[in-house]
């Protein structure tokens with residue numbers, strides 16, 4: 414189906430009602446100003462999306478996924494967006510944009526002694542570190558775009574920056590993630606539920622075929638980093 418295809422347009426027009434019927438609580442918007450804002454990032458590209466969804470929390474992402482994984486809605490492209498600072502147009506697409514930053518920006522838990530934190534994927538890096546500062550810890554990968562980029566986008570791009578040679582890049586400081594699928598949340602720190610077994614078996618088969626295939630399988634499974642990212646933290650060193 415293409416964006417001009419009448420069947421595609423009809424499917425899109427039925428999506429908001431299907432989402433509400435399924436219990437989706439977040440924003441469902443298609444006004445032209447918001448779509449225009451979501452049509453660009455820090456790349457040279459511009460792609461106008463058809464619909465913006467702003468989930469309230471992880472459960473809301475699962476609800477959205479459950480609808481968007483079901484025919485005919487599974488034909489609609491679905492793309493997560495964080496701070497929109499990517500330089501390659503990664504957060505741009507037609508179809509549905511999941512705006513992870515608007516509501517899902519909470520610091521859920523922090524353990525300064527254990528040096529870990531749980532965050533929602535839409536938290537802006539500088540906001541996270543401002544909340545961590547009183548605890549004497551920080552999340553290390555310091556991108557130049559720290560006032561805008563969010564943890565979900567950093568995980569997806571494996572962001573790095575100033576200090577990464579000492580503290581590592583994002584993947585070096587990531588303890589675990591929750592991945593949203595229509596059936597529920599897949600927690601990388603917990604045993605996989607029954608519904609995830611076929612997906613993980615497919616990923617393992619791909620892994621045996623080579624690393625690139627494995628990465629493709631993982632990214633296919635990672636439709637949206639919809640739950641919590643567990644982050645490793647570093648202690649703030651006192652100044653000279």
Ligand SMILES: Cc1cc2nc3c(=O)[nH]c(=O)nc-3n(C[C@H](O)[C@H](O)[C@H](O)COP(=O)(O)OP(=O)(O)OC[C@H]3O[C@@H](n4cnc5c(N)ncnc54)[C@H](O)[C@@H]3O)c2cc1C
Pocket residue numbers: 454455492493494495496497498499500503504513534535555556557558561562563564565566567568569570571572573574575635636637638639
């Ligand atoms: C001036 C400038 C300086 C920069 N400096 C650096 C730097 O120092 N270091 C560096 O590493 N990068 C840098 N970048 C690139 C960019 O800031 C990083 O890639 C950043 O991590 C992107 O985060 P974001 O939240 O803006 O993600 P977005 O641009 O919104 O999205 C990036 C990708 O992440 C995906 N994504 C976002 N949220 C989720 C989610 N919840 N679940 C699944 N996928 C998700 C999107 O679909 C997209 O594919 C720079 C860019 C600019 C323009």
